[in-house]
Amino acid sequence: MNIARWVMERCGVAQPVVGDIVEEAVRRSSLWHWKQVGWAVWCALLSDATSHPVILIRGIAIGWFLLLPISQVVFEWFWSALNLRWILFVVHIGLRQHLNPLTGLLRILLAIPLWIAVGWLVRRASGSSTPAAVVTVIGLQCALAVPGYAHLVFNAIEQPRFLPYAIVNGIGLIVVSASLLTGALWSRTYATQ
């Protein structure tokens, strides 16, 4: 219940709507509760996106054209300092044959704080009461990743040795999206009526 309230407040759902859902949830099922929460969040995001398109576009532009490329550059710089030590470590512990998938996983894990920071900054910079801009950036990122990921999945079906790559890429997409969203939800909460 508290998680639902937190999510609604961080997503800019109006206070009377949150209050109504909290009041009614006592006599309803948890399925009803989460359905109401999901729909209230969707309505808040949609309403914000349609009523403040300039703010939305500004948020997407900041995220897509500024923060995502910068974070990639920063990450690659950081990774170049770590790469050789990591390879030596993997060889040392005897997992040389699994180096590529393990490297993919490590890169995903190391990038989590960066993605969270990007989500946080995009929401702050867009100045919006909801994380609509970040959700749109995530949607765009996922849409653009679909063709490449579908190719990986088809490869994995044809040749099972590519399966770890498909799994790591899938995990990567989920982790990136979740990290961006976490950053956005973590960002400042605006009082709404």
Place this chain on the structure above:
Amino acid sequence: MSREALGNFELMVLLAILRVGEDAYGVPIARELEASSGRDVLLGSVYAALDRLEAKGLVSSRIGDPTSERGGRAKKYFKVTAKGLREIRETQRTLVRLWRRLPELQGRTA
């Protein structure tokens, strides 16, 4: 038609506010809609419709006092305005005119 058309759900929400009366906030409005339609109603949709109706000047709202059972959040009470009442009557007249002499809707075959 010069005025903006009233959607089906918006009309239902306006009628539910009138039926609930003075205590018309999200929960009783949604309960009234559920009782009338026999379907689950999403509070987010009710508030989205109420926002549109308020923007059209068909309902007015006031914020009540925060209560503990709502986690300290205030209720938002709604009332149909005079313009809203006129709009409901006009929509009713239009629907009744369209309804008349339709054998398909009176249980007869066409």
